[in-house]
Amino acid sequence: MEIKEARFLISNTDLDKCPAPNKPEYAFIGRSNVGKSSLINMLTNRKSLAKISVKPGKTKLINHFLINEEWYLVDLPGYGYAKIGKQERKKWEKFVRKYILMRENLFCLFVLIDSRHEPQNVDLEFMEWLGMSQIPFAMVFTKTDKLKPGELGKNIESYEAKMLETWEFMPPYFTSSVSTGEGKKEILNYIQDINRENI
Ligand code: GDP
Numbered sequence: 157m158e159i160k161e162a163r164f165l166i167s168n169t170d171l172d173k174c175p176a177p178n179k180p181e182y183a184f185i186g187r188s189n190v191g192k193s194s195l196i197n198m199l200t201n202r203k204s205l206a207k208i209s210v211k212p213g214k215t216k217l218i219n220h221f222l223i224n225e226e227w228y229l230v231d232l233p234g235y236g237y238a239k240i241g242k243q244e245r246k247k248w249e250k251f252v253r254k255y256i257l258m259r260e261n262l263f264c265l266f267v268l269i270d271s272r273h274e275p276q277n278v279d280l281e282f283m284e285w286l287g288m289s290q291i292p293f294a295m296v297f298t299k300t301d302k303l304k305p306g307e308l309g310k311n312i313e314s315y316e317a318k319m320l321e322t323w324e325f326m327p328p329y330f331t332s333s334v335s336t337g338e339g340k341k342e343i344l345n346y347i348q349d350i351n352r353e354n355i
Pocket residue numbers: 186187188189190191192193194195207208209210212213234298299300301302332333334335
């Protein structure tokens with residue numbers, strides 16, 4: 157699938173103000189600085205549809221985009237930014253978790269993971285919660301261009317080993333790099349396949 161049109165619709169922190177849930181929806185989430193805005197811009201062929209953060213932890217709103225008049229792409233606020241206060245974190249938890257649990261047209265949540273790092277508790281716990289809540293999700297290992305040959309496979313294997321301590325199987329996963337374009341075709345095809353089954 158090619159993204160021919162990507163149109164910003166609305167930013168908010170309120171589930172009730174999101175667009176009517178009448179189209180398939182795909183959301184992107186991850187720790188601040190994981191490369192979420194860059195990935196969204198790569199997928200949509202736009203330089204700055206999603207704002208690349210100058211300061212980590214900046215996106216605090218649920219941002220809806222309409223893609224090809226057919227489906228919604230959603231940029232969710234990043235989590236796990238050490239400097240955000242407890243109060244702020246609670247607020248994030250409340251509206252983002254509510255969105256994830258209640259958004260009936262959310263067909264897949266893409267959870268972004270920096271491919272350079274060891275499995276982090278904040279990501280593992282978040283995915284554990286997704287599993288328990290029966291939210292369909294896939295993982296995206298980002299910034300693969302920053303790794304040396306062989307490192308990516310090793311890091312994914314160690315992630316898989318960690319996940320399999322609690323999961324019966326590894327969720328679907330992708331690898332991506334905005335420098336090489338890796339993952340773009342695969343992620344868009346995955347979305348297209350789900351759309352075909354549902355539109
Ligand atoms: P966000 O906070 O998750 O939205 O992350 P951003 O998209 O703003 O990216 C954070 C930083 O990582 C920026 O300096 C990006 O240029 C850089 N970055 C994002 N994706 C990649 C990638 O695939 N490869 C490389 N080398 N850098 C990346």
